Amino acid sequence: xxxxxxxxxxxxxxxxxAQVSAxxxxxxxxxxxxxxxxxxxxxxxxxxxxGAQCIxxxxxxxxxxxxxxxxxxxxxxxxxxxxxxxxxxxxxxxGSAWQFLEIAHQDTRYLKDPDGLTSHAVLTFRxxxxxx
Numbered sequence: 001x002x003x004x005x006x007x008x009x010x011x012x013x014x015x016x017x018a019q020v021s022a023x024x025x026x027x028x029x030x031x032x033x034x035x036x037x038x039x040x041x042x043x044x045x046x047x048x049x050x051g052a053q054c055i056x057x058x059x060x061x062x063x064x065x066x067x068x069x070x071x072x073x074x075x076x077x078x079x080x081x082x083x084x085x086x087x088x089x090x091x092x093x094x095g096s097a098w099q100f101l102e103i104a105h106q107d108t109r110y111l112k113d114p115d116g117l118t119s120h121a122v123l124t125f126r127x128x129x130x131x132x
Contacts, residue, residue, distance in 0.1 A: 004058050004098045004129045005045040011092035011100070012062060012125075016040055019086040022079050037069040038079055043122070056131035057101070066121035073110055073119045080108050080121035087125055094129060101128040 009029070016027045026039035043063035050057040064083060068076040088105040106124040113120055 002097065003047060004094065005047050005060050005062070007094040007098045008060050008062060008092070008100075008103075008127055008129065009042055009045060011094055012064070012087065013042060015086055015090060015092065016064075016083060020079065020082045022075070022082060037067060037118075038075055039067055040079070040083065041065040041067065050128070058129050060127045060129060061106070062125045062127065064123045064125070066123070068119045068121075069117055070119070073112070076119035076121045077110060080110070080123055083123055084108065092127075097132055099130045099132045101130060103127040 013027050017025050020040065023039050026035060027042065028035070028039060029042045031039065031041050041064070043065045045063070046061040048059040050059055066076050066079045066083065068079065084105045087103055090103055092100045092103060094100045104126055106126050109122045111120040111122065
């Protein structure tokens with residue numbers, strides 16, 4: 001059975017491409033060179049066994065990155081808000097191997113890149129899954 005974070009990553013990708021119009025289809029696991037801004041990068045994922053005896057459940061922490069070159073932080077914050085709205089308490093389809101239980105926004109950090117041009121938002125979500 002594949003790691004549940006792979007199924008969650010696919011569901012997040014599909015949801016963001018459908019619901020965050022400001023980035024179009026620019027949602028990437030691996031960001032291509034010379035990509036147009038703004039875009040969303042599927043960042044780090046961490047899986048944690050929930051330790052329950054009665055169910056094979058896994059917590060997944062997903063980090064998503066929003067990158068913008070618009071002046072200031074308005075665009076990055078607007079897109080981050082759209083990402084939060086698309087995923088917080090959403091109903092996601094993880095396929096046949098994993099049952100989706102929940103996803104919730106944990107936090108968002110806003111950063112200015114050292115290049116002086118790029119704004120960056122880092123969002124963390126916590127999801128709970130169980131073997132189907």
